[in-house]
Amino acid sequence: MATPWRTAPLPADWATDIRPPILERDGHQCTWTRADGTRCTETTQLEVDHLGDPDDHRPHMLRTLCRHHHRRRTAIQANEAQGPRPSRARPAEQHPGLRRLDRPPF
Numbered sequence: 796m797a798t799p800w801r802t803a804p805l806p807a808d809w810a811t812d813i814r815p816p817i818l819e820r821d822g823h824q825c826t827w828t829r830a831d832g833t834r835c836t837e838t839t840q841l842e843v844d845h846l847g848d849p850d851d852h853r854p855h856m857l858r859t860l861c862r863h864h865h866r867r868r869t870a871i872q873a874n875e876a877q878g879p880r881p882s883r884a885r886p887a888e889q890h891p892g893l894r895r896l897d898r899p900p901f
Contacts, residue, residue, distance in 0.1 A: 803849040803850050806852060809852075813852050814843050816854065817843045817854060817857045818841060818843070818859055820859075821858060821859035823838055823859070824836065824837065824838050824841075824859065825837040825838075825841065825859060825860050825861035825864055826858045826859050826860065827860055835861060837863070837864075839861070840861055840862040840863075841861055841862075842859070842860055842861070842865045843858070843859060843860075844857065844868060846858060
């Protein structure tokens with residue numbers, strides 16, 4: 796069950812004692828809520844997501860997400876953890892015809 800990019804190992808009983816009750820509780824359906832308030836209807840490729848600390852495996856800190864929404868949430872968390880990125884925008888340059896030349900153009 797553990798994936799190569801996971802930073803904290805899952806407990807030995809993850810697949811047998813922890814994951815199945817979460818899937819059952821959530822009706823074997825993704826719990827992601829869309830912007831319009833509706834719940835994702837995906838019932839395949841389900842994964843169990845940690846809501847907080849990746850070492851906290853208590854049931855109220857876990858939820859069922861489809862693979863798409865689990866990856867989306869992970870990407871959002873990774874971007875937040877990196878903090879603000881420097882701007883890639885170049886400074887505006889003046890048009891060549893409007894530049895002041897300190898020396899002749901030859």
